[in-house]
Amino acid sequence: MTKPVTRRHLVVTLAAPAVLALLVGCAATGGAVVSAEDDQAALLTRAKAYWGLIQKNDRVGAWAYEELSKDPNATLEAYLKRGGIAFDAVEVRGVRSIEGDRALVNVWMRYSLPLLRVKKQEAVAEDEWRRIGGVWHHVQRRSVMFPTAQ
Structure with a gap:
């Protein structure tokens, strides 16, 4: 025996998933809907604040912007040992994409590698960012030669 579908039952059945999705979205953004x-x-x-610190060689200040800073196994000391690149100029040129909690930002840079005596190189990089706890953090690129290195 089938029950007739009432208007109330139909509205509740269709509206419940939408309300649930809205509540989950608000919880993920700390209760605020972000455009x-x-x-x-x-x-x-x-991104501009992070790259400004990197250009000034303020790696201690930049640490707070790094995804690694949220990893309990990562240390500031190990982070400071990385480097070897001097950034002469950096320009954040815009957001390439945002997909959920991952994003790519276009960054133009002019840099030098003093240890290799390479100067004034230019590149445009797709800089990866990740949202953690509602805040965007820079993702360190893994080494091409040593992909498991941190």
Whole structure:
């Protein structure tokens, strides 16, 4: 025996998933619904601040922007040992993409590798960022030669 479908039953059946998705979305963003423009603006602000610190060679300040800083196994000391690149100029050129909690930012840079006596090289990089706890963090690139190195 089938029950007739009432208007109330139909509304509850169709609205429940939408309400649940909205609540989950609010919980993921700390209770606030963030527009795509605000999300991009927050990412660009963080990226510009991070790259400004890197250009000034303020690696201690930049540590707070790194995804690694959220890893209990990573240390500031180990992070400071990485490097060897001097950035002469850096320009964050915009957000390439945001997909969930991952993003790519276009960054132009002019850099030198003093130990190798290489000067004034230019590149445009796709800089990876990850949202952790509602805040964007820079993702350290893994070494091409040593992909398991941290």
